[in-house]
Structures are given as structure tokens and as C-alpha cells.
Amino acid sequence: MSDMTAVVDFNTATCEITIPYRFGFELEADDPSGYSCQGTALDPAQVNLGQIAKDYVDAVNAAMNDQFAIRLGDCDHGCAGQNIPIKISASHDDLDPDRVISVVTRSGRGDASTLCLGSADPGFPVHEAGHQLLGRGDEYPERDADTLADVPRWGRRERVRNDYNVMGSHHRFGRFAAFHERDFRHVLTFMRAAMPDCEAELRSVGDVVLDYRIFAGIGGGYLSGAGGYAGTAGFDIGFPLSRDREWSVLLGAQADFLSQIMPAQRQFVLTGMRLGFERRFLGTEVTGRVFGGGRIGVLHELESSTRPSFGTPGTTFGPHTAAFGEAQLGGGIMRNLGSGGGLTADLNIRAGSELSDRHDPAYWVNFGVMLGGQF
Numbered sequence: 001m002s003d004m005t006a007v008v009d010f011n012t013a014t015c016e017i018t019i020p021y022r023f024g025f026e027l028e029a030d031d032p033s034g035y036s037c038q039g040t041a042l043d044p045a046q047v048n049l050g051q052i053a054k055d056y057v058d059a060v061n062a063a064m065n066d067q068f069a070i071r072l073g074d075c076d077h078g079c080a081g082q083n084i085p086i087k088i089s090a091s092h093d094d095l096d097p098d099r100v101i102s103v104v105t106r107s108g109r110g111d112a113s114t115l116c117l118g119s120a121d122p123g124f125p126v127h128e129a130g131h132q133l134l135g136r137g138d139e140y141p142e143r144d145a146d147t148l149a150d151v152p153r154w155g156r157r158e159r160v161r162n163d164y165n166v167m168g169s170h171h172r173f174g175r176f177a178a179f180h181e182r183d184f185r186h187v188l189t190f191m192r193a194a195m196p197d198c199e200a201e202l203r204s205v206g207d208v209v210l211d212y213r214i215f216a217g218i219g220g221g222y223l224s225g226a227g228g229y230a231g232t233a234g235f236d237i238g239f240p241l242s243r244d245r246e247w248s249v250l251l252g253a254q255a256d257f258l259s260q261i262m263p264a265q266r267q268f269v270l271t272g273m274r275l276g277f278e279r280r281f282l283g284t285e286v287t288g289r290v291f292g293g294g295r296i297g298v299l300h301e302l303e304s305s306t307r308p309s310f311g312t313p314g315t316t317f318g319p320h321t322a323a324f325g326e327a328q329l330g331g332g333i334m335r336n337l338g339s340g341g342g343l344t345a346d347l348n349i350r351a352g353s354e355l356s357d358r359h360d361p362a363y364w365v366n367f368g369v370m371l372g373g374q375f
């Protein structure tokens with residue numbers, strides 16, 4: 001799909017792998033290619049090229065360093081048995097650049113050689129650095145008709161990935177956009193070729209980016225032998241288990257109000273912590289997900305009673321407080337809204353019980369629908 005070059009340097013004395021890159025920057029009133037930056041002109045007197053160059057290089061180094069390391073094993077090389085960091089060494093060098101970035105004082109759609117000043121965003125240099133430093137191709141769907149007419153192969157759908165890679169739609173993935181193993185695979189290939197006696201492994205060492213979800217919903221089912229309904233609200237923190245965020249551990253808190261419809265209208269307030277696993281099925285517009293887990297917490301029964309009738313005395317329930325446990329299963333969709341966030345809708349089923357030695361511990365089975373958001 002593309003023909004690019006990537007440089008990898010392994011220093012066996014310091015046990016460091018470096019990907020060097022020298023950027024030159026040149027200010028232009030108009031895009032020299034006559035293609036990228038065709039929008040509104042800015043006043044060039046307002047432009048500080050030195051600062052723009054520094055911000056660009058800093059953004060590349062900050063986003064790409066400390067993401068992956070190589071580990072060598074099964075050999076007696078001095079660098080074996082430790083994480084060998086893959087360092088990104090982007091620098092500003094107008095005298096001997098690997099590439100000159102045309103800094104155009106117009107808005108528009110930039111590329112790996114063109115920065116349209118009116119339309120730059122913090123994710124832009126990071127995405128372009130995937131082309132420049134790693135030799136990677138784009139993974140987002142190309143929608144511009146003129147571009148597709150010029151380069152028909154960019155319309156091929158097999159390029160498109162939705163797994164939060166920087167080379168995909170970094171606007172859509174927002175702060176969750178990350179480089180993946182495949183972006184650094186050439187470093188592994190290089191190390192295997194350079195150190196044929198060693199086993200080499202690529203390891204992710206980047207920070208885990210958490211996500212946050214809120215939800216609320218209603219449900220119905222059974223509650224201690226009678227029909228019941230529920231109102232629910234809560235939040236989760238998602239701990240992704242991989243860079244593609246396909247699997248996550250969810251840790252959160254959830255509160256409910258459960259009530260019988262009849263006969264006594266027994267009522268419970270539940271608060272507890274929930275823990276579960278989520279599997280996502282990543283899509284461009286809509287992401288599917290299923291989850292399963294459990295909750296433990298404290299249940300409080302409010303006081304309620306049945307009326308006496310036909311000679312039967314009334315019964316009073318509660319108030320009482322006890323621990324409870326609950327199993328949960330669910331699935332749903334997230335409508336992707338950009339910046340990695342979205343609106344969620346889920347169906348779930350849960351079954352729980354009071355954990356006490358009372359003679360009639362409360363229990364419930366509940367089917368619910370939850371709406372929420374993720375950010």
C-alpha cells in the first residue's frame with residue numbers, strides 16, 4: 001500500500017534502540033504541492049516558526065517515547081534479560097533534514113510533509129510521525145472524493161482499522177489513540193536479524209489510559225417471590241487489557257432501588273461495588289460490547305407491610321440492613337461520537353441475593369435497560 005523507509009539504530013554499549021529523525025521546517029504562504037492547504041490565509045506576521053517547530057518535535061517525542069521495548073533472551077548478549085527501550089529521537093535540523101515540513105499559513109488538510117497552520121491539532125504531528133518515523137500507512141477510511149479519484153487504492157476497506165490506532169481516525173479515538181505493536185514490528189524484525197542468536201520480543205511499556213462510564217436505567221423482574229421493578233444508576237472505570245481496548249476490566253459502583261409491585265411492596269435500596277470483564281467489538285460508527293461480572297454491597301430494606309384481610313393478620317417487613325451479592329451479564333452498543341467517547345445502550349440481566357442467615361433473605365432476578373455515556 002505504501003513504500004516508506006524507517007531507520008532503527010541499536011547501540012549495544014548502552015542497550016538502547018533509537019529511531020532518529022531530523023525535521024526541517026519552512027514557512028510557506030501557499031502549499032508548494034498545490035494540494036494540501038487550500039483554506040483561509042493567516043497573517044504570516046503572527047507566525048513564530050521556531051515555536052511551531054519546537055511544538056511539533058516535542059509532540060512527536062512525547063507521544064512516541066516510552067511506548068515499546070525489546071527484550072532479548074536465550075543468549076548471553078550483554079543487553080539480554082532487560083527491557084531495551086525504543087527511543088524516539090526527533091529533532092529540528094534545517095541543515096540536514098530527513099524531511100522538510102512545509103508550514104503553510106493556511107487552513108486545510110495537512111500531510112506528512114505539510115502542516116496547515118489554520119487546522120493543526122495536537123494529534124496531527126503524532127499521526128504524521130507514524131508515517132515519517134515508522135513508515136506506517138493510514139488506517140482510516142478515506143472519504144474525500146477528490147482524493148479517492150487521485151489515489152483509488154486509498155478507498156480499499158482492508159486498510160481500515162478501528163482499534164484505536166494513531167494511524168486510524170485519531171480524531172475519532174481522541175485521547176485513546178495509541179501506537180500498537182504492529183507500528184513497531186519492524187524494530188522487532190530488525191533486532192531478530194541483528195541478533196540471530198537471541199530470542200527477541202516486543203513489549204508494550206506505555207501507560208494504560210483509563211476510560212470512564214456513567215449509566216442509569218430501569219428494569220423489571222422478580223423480587224423475593226413477587227413481581228418487581230428497579231431503578232439503577234452507577235459508574236465504571238475501564239482498565240483496558242491491551243492497546244486495542246478489546247478487553248477491559250470494569251470496576252465501578254452501582255446503586256439501585258428495588259420494589260415489589262405486590263403484595264407488600266417490599267422496597268430495597270442497594271449500593272455496592274461491581275467488578276467485571278468487557279469484550280468490545282470495534283466498529284467505525286458503532287461498537288458492540290458484552291460484559292459479565294458481579295457486585296457485592298449493602299442492602300437496606302425499607303419498612304413496609306401488608307394489610308390484614310379475611311382474618312389474616314398483616315405482615316410487617318424491614319427495616320433491616322444486610323450484605324448482598326449479585327451476578328451480572330449484559331451486552332449493548334456504543335454510538336461513537338468522536339474523541340473516543342460515545343453514548344451507550346445496554347440490556348442486562350442480574351440475579352442477586354441477600355447474604356444473611358435471616359429466615360427469608362431477599363433475592364431478585366432483574367432484566368434491565370441502561371443508557372449512558374463513555375468518555
Ligand SMILES: [Zn+2]
Nearest residue numbers: 127128131138
Ligand atoms: Zn496519515
